[in-house]
Amino acid sequence: MRIDGGCHCGFIAYEGEADPETAAICHCTDCQKLSGSAFRTVVPVQDSDFRMTGGKPTIYVKTGDSGNKRQQAFCPQCGSPIFSAAPGDGPKVYMIRVGTIRQRDQFAPKVQVWARSKQHWTNDLAAMRSVEKQP
Amino acid sequence: MRIDGSCHCGYITFEGEADPEKAGICHCTDCQTSTGSAFRTNVPVPGNAFRMLSGEPAIYVKTTAESGNPRAQAFCPKCGTPIYSTTPGDGPKPSYMVRVGTLRQREQFVPKKQNWFRSAQPWLAALADIPKNAKQG
């Protein structure tokens, strides 16, 4: 389906084509740190389907446990994480951060990866006290 | 308890004092966009108990809160990791809302409460049922 999204401040905007069946949660410790949250939610978008329509993200290249390098793109003005991709030139797959997609409600994750470092309380959210707004 | 944390690249490091009983989830749409994820996890650290040890975060002042209150959002300018939010401007801060994912002790900060639940992603309630891979699938 068509998607469009951007960072919180509006500097970064993009559009593309993504399949909700391929949305996923990543519980790896890198994603916990880089999101500042419990996990990350991602969906792949092919190079040919992805178009940046706003500003230029800052790129941070992280080196994984495997030694693989990975570009992490974020907004230089508000910090919103936008995507990760392989470094260098040539066609890529962009792993878009689902929280930045305007249609994010339609991207329910279908798989959880790196479950070995999962924060286990995330299984029990239905039982956790909740308030509609902020107290 | 004592906490310490950092951004992913190591430029920003901090330490402080935080109560695990005060850890919470924020499901507001601002937090969804700013984390790129489904929600944010926070714990308050009193202003006088928070100390930056290295680095200088970039500050984004967001003004979209329903209350109209501006809020400073701190993140690492080199790797983008969100670090905390606080009241904007100079001078001592009453408190910092530290992003739990940046804490070395994050396993000990199990959220006790979910705020802004009206915009929570509905699939979260059944997260335990989503198929899992121990590593990458």
Ligand SMILES: [Zn+2]
């Ligand atoms: Zn931005």
Ligand SMILES: [Zn+2]
């Ligand atoms: Zn990950």
Ligand SMILES: [Zn+2]
């Ligand atoms: Zn950093």
Ligand SMILES: [Zn+2]
């Ligand atoms: Zn929030």
